[in-house]
C-alpha cells in the first residue's frame with residue numbers, strides 16, 4: 001500500500017468479449033466465479049466467459065455476513081453443505097489465496113425444551129452426515145459466551161448447538177480468489193456486461209445478447225442470485241423465486257470481544273466480529289418483494305432490539321453502516337441446481353439468505369452438471385421440478401433465517 005499501488009499487477013485480465021465461447025456463465029458473484037473455476041480446473045473447459053453486469057464482488061458475495069457452516073438437517077441439504085465445508089477447508093491452498101477462512105465455531109442458541117429437542121435431532125442428523133457438532137448446556141454456553149444476558153426471562157438461554165468447524169471468511173476475497181484462479185486457467189471475466197437476451201433456437205440455447213454485443217455459446221449457466229427471476233424470464237421461464245431484501249450491519253471497530261459466531265434462536269439475530277474489530281450482524285428479511293439492494297427502518301429497529309435482548313452490551317457500540325442484498329427465495333428455502341427445458345441452458349439459484357457458505361459446493365456441482373450433463377452426487381436433490389410435482393421438497397427455511 002505504501003508504494004501507492006505502483007508495480008501491482010491486476011488479479012485478472014480485462015479482456016474484450018469474444019464472439020463465441022464453449023460456455024457462458026451469466027453472473028460474476030461467488031457462485032458464477034466458482035462455477036467457472038471448477039469448469040476449468042476439474043473439467044478442462046477453459047474457453048469460457050463469465051459475464052457480470054456490474055463489478056466482481058458487487059453483488060451478494062460482497063454483501064453477506066460471511067457465516068460458513070455445515071449444520072443443515074434434511075437429506076439433500078445435509079450432504080451438499082457437508083461437501084461445501086470440506087471444500088472451504090482446502091480452499092486457500094487450492095486457490096493459493098488468503099480468504100481469511102476462520103473456523104472459530106458457531107453456537108446456535110435454544111431457548112425452550114422444544115427447541116432443545118429440535119437441536120438434538122438436528123445434531124444427530126449432522127453427526128450422521130459425518131460433521132461435527134456438540135450439545136452445550138446453559139452452563140457451557142455461559143462459560144463460552146459470558147457476555148449474553150442470562151437474567152432476561154422472556155427468552156431464557158437453555159443451551160446451544162456448537163459446530164466448531166463453522167466460522168467465517170472474508171467474503172469479497174472469496175470472489176477475488178476464484179476470479180483470479182479462473183482467469184489464470186484462461187477464463188474471460190468480463191465486467192460491465194449485462195445480459196439482456198438469451199437466444200434460443202429449436203429448443204436449444206445458441207448464445208446471449210449483452211450490452212457489449214451478441215455472444216454465441218452452446219452452454220449457458222444462469223447464476224445471478226437475486227436477479228434469477230428476471231434473467232430466467234429472458235429465456236421464457238417463470239421461476240418459483242421471490243426476491244427479497246436482507247440487511248446487514250457493522251459497528252465501529254472494537255477490541256476482540258466475540259470470538260464465535262452466535263445465533264439467537266428466538267429473535268432472528270446472528271453476530272460475529274470481523275478481523276478489523278467491527279461487530280457484523282443481521283436478522284430477518286425485509287418482508288416485501290423488491291429488487292432494491294437497500295432495506296427499510298422497521299427491520300433495522302427489529303434487529304437492534306433482538307441484539308439488545310440477547311447481549312445488552314451491544315448498545316454501547318456505535319453502528320457504522322448498513323446495507324442490503326437481494327435474496328432469491330424459493331418456497332422451501334432450499335436451492336436449485338438443474339438443467340432447464342432448453343437444451344444447454346442450466347440454472348443455479350434459490351440460495352436464499354444462506355448461499356455464501358455454498359459458494360465452493362455450488363460451483364463444484366454446477367460445473368459438474370454443465371460439463372457432464374449429470375448431477376453431482378452432493379447436489380442431486382436440488383431439482384427444479386420439485387416445485388411442480390411437490391416431490392422432493394426440502395423445507396428448511398428456518399435453518400437459513402435463524403443461523404445464516
Ligand code: FAD
Nearest residue numbers: 027029030031053059060061065067195325354355356357
Ligand atoms: P451475487 O454476488 O449477487 O452474484 C450474482 C451476480 O449476477 C451479481 O454480481 C449481479 O450483478 C449479476 N447479474 C445479475 N443480473 C445480471 C445480468 N442480467 N447480466 C450479467 N450479470 C448479472 N450466506 C451465507 O452462507 N452466510 C451468511 O452469513 C450470509 N449472510 C448474508 C447477509 C446478507 C445481508 C445478504 C445480502 C446475503 C447473505 N447470505 C449469506 C447469502 C449469500 O450472500 C448469497 O446467497 C450468495 O452470495 C448468492 O450468490 P452469489 O454470490 O453468486 O450472488
